[in-house]
Amino acid sequence: MEPESHKEGGFGRTVCVLTGASRGFGRSLAQLLAGLLSPGSVLLLTARNEEALKQLEAELVAEHPGLRVVWVPADLGSDAGLQQLLGALRDLPRPEGLQRLLLINNAATLGDVSKGFLNLSDPAEPFKGWALYCAGKAARAMLFQVLAAEEPSVRVLSYDP
Ligand SMILES: NC(=O)c1ccc[n+]([C@@H]2O[C@H](COP(=O)([O-])OP(=O)(O)OC[C@H]3O[C@@H](n4cnc5c(N)ncnc54)[C@H](OP(=O)(O)O)[C@@H]3O)[C@@H](O)[C@H]2O)c1
Incomplete structure (x- = not known):
């Protein structure tokens, strides 16, 4: 029950x-x-x-x-x-x-959203802008899809409005 x-x-x-x-x-x-x-x-x-x-x-x-x-x-x-x-x-x-x-x-974090894509060329830059933010979210989406496929006992939700 x-x-x-x-x-x-x-x-x-x-x-x-x-x-x-x-x-x-x-x-x-x-x-x-x-x-x-x-x-x-x-x-x-x-x-x-x-x-x-x-x-x-x-x-x-x-x-x-x-x-x-x-x-x-x-x-x-x-x-x-x-x-x-x-x-x-x-x-x-x-x-x-x-x-x-x-x-x-x-x-x-959204990081420093004042920086555009072309200003994100320095790999040592401490703040991330939208380009890196979105890349991170895309990576998370794939990571969670793999987790869901590999571990059927875990319910995985990648929520991104
Ligand atoms: N707002 C939007 O329009 C939007 C849209 C799509 C997705 N999202 C996602 O939704 C989630 C929440 O967004 P939000 O708008 O509520 O953001 P928020 O108001 O900036 O809050 C972010 C939270 O993350 C914590 N945080 C940030 N950096 C951290 C760190 N290095 N270590 C530990 N905690 C950290 C912050 O706490 P402290 O500063 O106290 O550490 C805060 O509690 C995020 O994943 C964001 O990417 C937001």
Whole structure:
């Protein structure tokens, strides 16, 4: 029999990892997701802005007292940041009766959009513009298609409005 939370369109008891949660789409998504996670679920929020993550945690816990919110300030553009997040993932409590693991990798940057294609010729340039941004998204789309083909037990959604 389907768990009650599934009938209501929820995700059941879940461990959810959401990157880019400090603002924009990710922050809004965190608020929507929190209502779909059954009590006892764990929501791990990450971004670089620690204050914004703390503020979001306070809001979510006040509205959803059964939800455990963990935040990890990390720069995912660096190996150190990635290791911080992986360490936090390893230490996450595994909820009893876990039904789902949900990873939403939303963190990204538009970079310096004032630069056009022809100004992106310096390989050492620290900012990416639209050309590199779009190339990254295209790479992600193919990577996820391959992941979906190779791992049929993983449901993969590459959402790009
Ligand atoms: N806005 C659009 O029109 C649009 C359209 C299509 C796709 N998208 C995609 O949708 C996603 C969210 O867009 P958005 O408009 O909500 O962007 P946003 O407001 O700029 O938010 C980006 C999020 O990513 C985090 N982030 C950026 N660089 C990071 C890094 N190095 N390490 C860790 N976290 C980092 C930011 O947090 P911190 O700064 O605190 O680290 C922030 O929480 C992105 O993947 C974007 O490419 C957006």
